Amino acid sequence: MLEISNLTVCYDKAMIINDISLRVNEGELVSLVGPNGAGKSTTLRAITGLVTWQKSIHRGSSDDIKLQGTVEFMGKRIERTPAHQIAAMGLIHCPERRRPFREMSVLENLKAGAYLLKSKKEIEDNLRQVYELFPRLKERSHQVSGTLSGGEQQMLAIGRALMSNPKLLCIDEPSTGLAPIMRSEVFRKIKRIKEMGITVLLVEQEVSTVFTMTDRNYVLSSGKIIAEGKGEELLKDEVLRKTYLGL
Amino acid sequence: MAFDILITSLINGSTYAMLAIGFSLIFGVARIVNIAHTAFYMVAAYCIYFTTYRLGFNPISAMLAAIVFVAFLGWIVYLIFIRPIREHEQAVLIGTIALAIALQELMLIAFTGDYRTVPALIKGFAQIGHAKVFYQQILTFGSVFVVLGLMRLFLMKTKLGLAIRATAQDRETANLMGMDESRVAMMAVIISVGLAGVTGAIIVPLTTIEPFMWNHPLIMMMAVVVLGGMGSIKGSFYASFILGFAEALVVFLVPAGAFLKGAVALSIMIIVLLIRPAGLFGVQFEEER
Ligand SMILES: Nc1ncnc2c1ncn2[C@@H]1O[C@H](COP(=O)(O)OP(=O)(O)OP(=O)(O)O)[C@@H](O)[C@H]1O
Ligand SMILES: [Mg+2]
Numbered sequence: 001m002l003e004i005s006n007l008t009v010c011y012d013k014a015m016i017i018n019d020i021s022l023r024v025n026e027g028e029l030v031s032l033v034g035p036n037g038a039g040k041s042t043t044l045r046a047i048t049g050l051v052t053w054q055k056s057i058h059r060g061s062s063d064d065i066k067l068q069g070t071v072e073f074m075g076k077r078i079e080r081t082p083a084h085q086i087a088a089m090g091l092i093h094c095p096e097r098r099r100p101f102r103e104m105s106v107l108e109n110l111k112a113g114a115y116l117l118k119s120k121k122e123i124e125d126n127l128r129q130v131y132e133l134f135p136r137l138k139e140r141s142h143q144v145s146g147t148l149s150g151g152e153q154q155m156l157a158i159g160r161a162l163m164s165n166p167k168l169l170c171i172d173e174p175s176t177g178l179a180p181i182m183r184s185e186v187f188r189k190i191k192r193i194k195e196m197g198i199t200v201l202l203v204e205q206e207v208s209t210v211f212t213m214t215d216r217n218y219v220l221s222s223g224k225i226i227a228e229g230k231g232e233e234l235l236k237d238e239v240l241r242k243t244y245l246g247l
Numbered sequence: 248m249a250f251d252i253l254i255t256s257l258i259n260g261s262t263y264a265m266l267a268i269g270f271s272l273i274f275g276v277a278r279i280v281n282i283a284h285t286a287f288y289m290v291a292a293y294c295i296y297f298t299t300y301r302l303g304f305n306p307i308s309a310m311l312a313a314i315v316f317v318a319f320l321g322w323i324v325y326l327i328f329i330r331p332i333r334e335h336e337q338a339v340l341i342g343t344i345a346l347a348i349a350l351q352e353l354m355l356i357a358f359t360g361d362y363r364t365v366p367a368l369i370k371g372f373a374q375i376g377h378a379k380v381f382y383q384q385i386l387t388f389g390s391v392f393v394v395l396g397l398m399r400l401f402l403m404k405t406k407l408g409l410a411i412r413a414t415a416q417d418r419e420t421a422n423l424m425g426m427d428e429s430r431v432a433m434m435a436v437i438i439s440v441g442l443a444g445v446t447g448a449i450i451v452p453l454t455t456i457e458p459f460m461w462n463h464p465l466i467m468m469m470a471v472v473v474l475g476g477m478g479s480i481k482g483s484f485y486a487s488f489i490l491g492f493a494e495a496l497v498v499f500l501v502p503a504g505a506f507l508k509g510a511v512a513l514s515i516m517i518i519v520l521l522i523r524p525a526g527l528f529g530v531q532f533e534e535e536r
Contacts, residue, residue, distance in 0.1 A: 053422055057334045087425035099420045101413050112413045115406065116425040164425065 001026045001199055002047070002091070002168055007069035007079075009039075009046050009223075016042045018223040019069070024168065024201050029194040031202045031210045034220035035244065040203040041096050043220070044170050047071055047201075048093035049083030073168070088116050090167035094174070096203075098157040102146030106137055109145050109156055113163030123163070130159040133189060151182035158189065162198075169193065170201045175209075187213060207245045211235060219244055250378035252495045258384055259467075260491025261391035262450050266464055267471040267483035268398065269442035275415035275478040277432035279329060280340050285461035285468060286347035287440050291317045291447025292456045293354050296363050306368050310448040314441060321440025325433065333432070347461060354458040363456040383452050390449045395484070398442070402480075411435055415478065463509060467494070470512035474519050476526030486527060490515060 002024040009017040017039045024030045032040050045051050046067055055065040071079040073091050087093075101109050110130060114123045131138040134155040140148060145156055154174050161169055171190065175183040187209055194200050204210045211217060211231025219227040219234065221244050227234055234240060241247045270284045294313035298304040304312060324346065332338040367383035402408040414421040414431045422428050454460065471490055475482025490512060497511050498504040519526060 048423065050419060050422070053419070053428075059334055082427070083422040084425045084427045087423055093423045095420060095423060099417055101416045101420070103416060104412065108409065108412075112409055112421075112424050112426075115410060115413075160424070 001074060002201065003070075003072040004043075004047065005070045005072075007043070007046060007071065008066070009042055009051055009068075010066040012064050016223050017046065020220070020223070020225045022218055022225065024199060026199055027194075027197065028215040029190070029200045029202065029213065031204055031214045031217045032220055033204055033207050033210060033217060033245070035205070035246070038220040039223040040220055041172055044093055044172055044201070044203060046079075047073075048091060048170060049078070049081060049086045050093070052080060053083045087164065090165065092161045092164055092166035092169050094157050094161040094169065094171045096172040096176075098150075098153045100145040100148070100153050100156050100160075102144070104145060105142050106145055106148070106156055107141040109160050110137070110163050113160035116164050122165075126163050126165065130162050133162070133192060134159050151178050151185070154178065154182075154186055155189070158186075158193075162193070166198055168199045168201065170203070172203045173205065174202075175204060175206045184209070208247060248378075248499060250375060250380075252492075252499050254378070254380060254384060255498070256488065256492040256495035257388055258450075258453065258491075259494060260488035261388055261395075262446060262464065262487075263467050263471050263491055264395065264484050264487035265391055265442060265446040265449075266468045267475065267487055268395070268480050269439040269446070270468055271472060271475075271478055271480055271483050272411070272415075272435055272442075273439040274472075275480075276411055276435035277333065278336070279333060279432075279436070280336065280343065281439070282340065282343040282465065283324075283347040283350065284343075284439070284443050285465040286350040287317050287321055287443040288447040288450075288464060289354065289456075289458070289461040290320065290350055291444040292451045292454070292460065293358060293363075294444075295448060295451050296358070296365055296456050299365050306366070309365075313448050314444040317444030317447070318437050318441035321443075322433070322437050325436045325440075329436075330429075330433075347465075351458045351461065358458070360458055364454075365451055365456070367452040381453075387449050387453055394442075394445055394449070407431075407434060411438075466509050467512050470516040472526075473516045474526055476528040479526065479528040482526055482528030 004020065004022045007017055007020050008015065020043065032043060034040055051065065051067050058065055067079060069079065070077055073089060078086055101112060110127060114126060117123050136152055137155055137159055140152065145153065148156060158171065158174065174186045178186065183206065190200060190202060191213055202210065211234065214231060216229065217231055217234060218225050219240065226244065227237065227240050266285060266288060270281060273279050273281050291313040294316050295309045298309040298312050299306065328342065328346065329339060332342060368386060369382045372379045372381040402412060410421065410426045410431045413424065414426060414428055418428050467490060471483055471486045474490065475486030493515065494508055494511050497507050501507060
């Protein structure tokens with residue numbers, strides 16, 4: 001479904017992503033893990049067009065931001081496609097730090113997520129589905145999203161991403177900054193999303209939980225993929241565990 | 248006297264509100280500081296003068312023609328002149344100053360520097376105590392509220408309105424929701440400049456038209472935006488009436504106050520910047536890396 005080959009991203013001559021290749025098959029839940037600053041978010045941003053967008057609004061010379069390699073989504077090359085068109089193809093990015101539209105209500109945020117849908121009925125159906133998945137959002141639907149708790153904001157961010165009928169959902173560090181109970185709640189919801197038939201690429205640092213629920217995993221460090229495989233296999237590797245996963 | 252002050256502050260306040268809201272909109276969505284905003288307001292006024300006296304349009308069609316023309320002009324200018332330099336704030340600032348002066352000079356060439364007026368839509372006035380309220384003033388004030396009400400409906404209830412608000416809060420995330428950020432910015436420009444045109448059209452029967460008429464509203468509009476908080480439409484609304492009132496007080500109560508009009512705005516602007524730099528309702532933009 002998603003196939004990344006030899007992707008390289010440079011910011012100001014610093015190579016942030018160094019020739020990585022990665023694939024996500026339809027129906028899978030795949031994780032991309034690694035320490036802070038490994039380049040996980042940058043990888044997602046490259047996939048969903050934000051690096052391209054950043055390049056287009058960048059003030060300095062055009063080689064300050066470089067993106068090389070190919071990204072293929074459902075058989076189409078998208079590495080030069082603008083972000084909003086990538087979203088329209090069903091590749092949805094739920095960004096780091098949740099990024100709710102803070103001055104809008106929960107409901108308006110969800111409607112913004114459904115921006116690409118034409119049919120009113122479809123929007124209603126998705127809204128019902130999201131409220132069913134996150135009953136908390138329904139209770140808070142008229143609250144201004146900037147005043148939600150961190151966990152609620154994360155639910156909102158995921159709910160908003162679900163509103164547009166994603167085929168592949170990329171979620172960036174949903175558990176960061178949340179209390180342990182909230183974390184497991186978020187992970188349970190992500191499992192549910194997978195069971196709903198949505199393919200998920202999950203960026204996380206919380207390796208111990210994530211490895212129990214994923215189909216496959218990639219470990220990223222300093223812009224390179226240093227390991228790949230099923231959770232239990234990766235955990236057998238002593239060096240990997242100690243040095244890169246912090247377990 | 249008290250009544251005159253009230254009328255003047257309401258009329259001026261509502262003009263500033265219309266201008267400042269358009270200005271805030273374009274800044275919020277496209278991060279463009281459009282110094283030429285009030286110059287478009289001037290162009291609308293001249294447009295009405297021209298179509299009324301040279302082409303014989305009736306007042307309503309003159310107004311509509313002016314609004315459409317100004318919105319169109321704004322769109323063309325944006326496409327060829329602003330869009331290529333949009334991300335370079337300083338260039339946009341200098342560019343729009345140049346644009347405002349160019350429009351001023353064009354009007355000066357086309358219409359000379361003479362003071363012009365257009366007739367009121369409805370003549371006559373009501374006498375309330377010692378004060379006169381012209382029907383045109385009531386009409387203008389009413390229209391402002393209708394326009395601002397429609398604007399609010401548009402922003403809150405339509406899909407484009409939603410995209411505009413989303414983009415104003417966080418361009419990057421708006422992009423991720425499938426909103427074409429550059430198209431939304433363009434629509435915001437057209438609406439914003441169109442609103443400047445509407446302001447010109449509504450206010451023109453109450454003012455004199457001359458090529459420098461954009462200067463004072465520009466200063467007031469900037470002060471409004473600083474007081475209300477950059478990017479906040481609600482803030483612009485309240486700040487406009489506060490400043491309109493302060494200005495009217497000075498003009499009516501201080502000897503030779505009319506000469507101090509600009510100073511009022513600038514003083515308030517400086518005080519606000521010193522005490523509360525984010526303004527009354529400052530919006531914090533999501534930082535974008
Ligand atoms: N716009 C940018 N300009 C310059 N450097 C950048 C930019 N964005 C990211 N970087 C750098 O790229 C590196 C990887 O950042 P990235 O955000 O992708 O890491 P991450 O794996 O998501 O980390 P975290 O777990 O902290 O979110 C960092 O060293 C960061 O400083
Ligand atoms: Mg990150």
